[in-house]
Amino acid sequence: MSCDKEGKTLLLHYGELPPGEADAARVHAASCADCRRLLAGLEKAGALLAASDPAAPAGLAAAALERAVTGGQGLLSWLFLDWRRAAVSAAAAVMMVAVFRGAAPEPVPPVASAATIEEGLEDLEYSIYQARMDFSSRDTQDFDYKYADMESRKESV
Amino acid sequence: MLSDAELVRSFRGGDEAALGELIERHRNGLYAYLRRLAGDAAGAEDMFQDTWVKVARNIGAYREESKFSAWLFSVAHNTAMDALRRRRPDSVSLDAASAGDTMRHGVPVPSGRPLSEVIGSAEPGPESSYEAAESRRAIDGALAALSPEQREVFLLRHYSGMSFREIAETLGVPIGTVLARASRAAAKLREKLAGEI
Numbered sequence A: 001m002s003c004d005k006e007g008k009t010l011l012l013h014y015g016e017l018p019p020g021e022a023d024a025a026r027v028h029a030a031s032c033a034d035c036r037r038l039l040a041g042l043e044k045a046g047a048l049l050a051a052s053d054p055a056a057p058a059g060l061a062a063a064a065l066e067r068a069v070t071g072g073q074g075l076l077s078w079l080f081l082d083w084r085r086a087a088v089s090a091a092a093a094v095m096m097v098a099v100f101r102g103a104a105p106e107p108v109p110p111v112a113s114a115a116t117i118e119e120g121l122e123d124l125e126y127s128i129y130q131a132r133m134d135f136s137s138r139d140t141q142d143f144d145y146k147y148a149d150m151e152s153r154k155e156s157v
Numbered sequence B: 001m002l003s004d005a006e007l008v009r010s011f012r013g014g015d016e017a018a019l020g021e022l023i024e025r026h027r028n029g030l031y032a033y034l035r036r037l038a039g040d041a042a043g044a045e046d047m048f049q050d051t052w053v054k055v056a057r058n059i060g061a062y063r064e065e066s067k068f069s070a071w072l073f074s075v076a077h078n079t080a081m082d083a084l085r086r087r088r089p090d091s092v093s094l095d096a097a098s099a100g101d102t103m104r105h106g107v108p109v110p111s112g113r114p115l116s117e118v119i120g121s122a123e124p125g126p127e128s129s130y131e132a133a134e135s136r137r138a139i140d141g142a143l144a145a146l147s148p149e150q151r152e153v154f155l156l157r158h159y160s161g162m163s164f165r166e167i168a169e170t171l172g173v174p175i176g177t178v179l180a181r182a183s184r185a186a187a188k189l190r191e192k193l194a195g196e197i
């Protein structure tokens, strides 16, 4: 990043500059090798995205509509998504049956207390995550500016 | 053809087909965005459905002064971030087992993992042609070089049609931060795609 007008060039590329400023930015970009490369990169990235965008799977829109209007799980959305979860549950059920048929009755394992511990851990992890997000959102802007600044200084050196 | 805002008005009036038209209209763009963000098809499909459930539920919150697509993508973005953060350490790549696992207690379970660890680069999807496969290889390689925050801004700007200012509002960061991320993203893409240009 060696041209200080790259921000304007970026806005120009996405059509976010008012006409007067856009003309000036266009004139600049035409005579600036850095900005021309920036525009070429953005155009190439946009073209590659467009050329490789995956199409939404057939049936996804109908399933989404059904879920959206019923506010829950309709048959279509079940067919579309929940068969995966259902398959996992079914596999678990089959394993449970196999275990109980193959072994003598055993004391019930302490599932409840294990679940409680796990939920406690999850609460704790979530608190840590929230604290981390609060911290990073406060610092990001300064960091971004400083990082961009340091990068451009590094390049000019 | 009715505008998005007119379809929203019809849907608010009880016309469910109007919502269907909105979903159809934004289907491919929204799915492509979520697919790149999720990195896998199953995750993107979940996020796609969840997005529309939230759109339907909160349609009263949409203001016609702003573009519907901008509002839609801000709902989608928040939905995707929630889903990505819920992924457990062993379920970064969603497969059948982990898709069930993230909802095991019937409630979303935040994994405590930061954004930088949960946004994956897109994994290859089904190849429709050699050209598409080559394009995907090139752009996935370039996107993988971006930081998660840079990738987030670049993909939102590309797919949503939101302005950088609207993206700043959606992300809750200053416009200068968004522009800095976009500039860095553009510089890295330029560098990575140099051989492709």
Ligand SMILES: [Zn+2]
Pocket: A003, A004, A005, A006, A009, A028, A029, A032, A033, A034, A035, A036
């Ligand atoms: Zn320049």
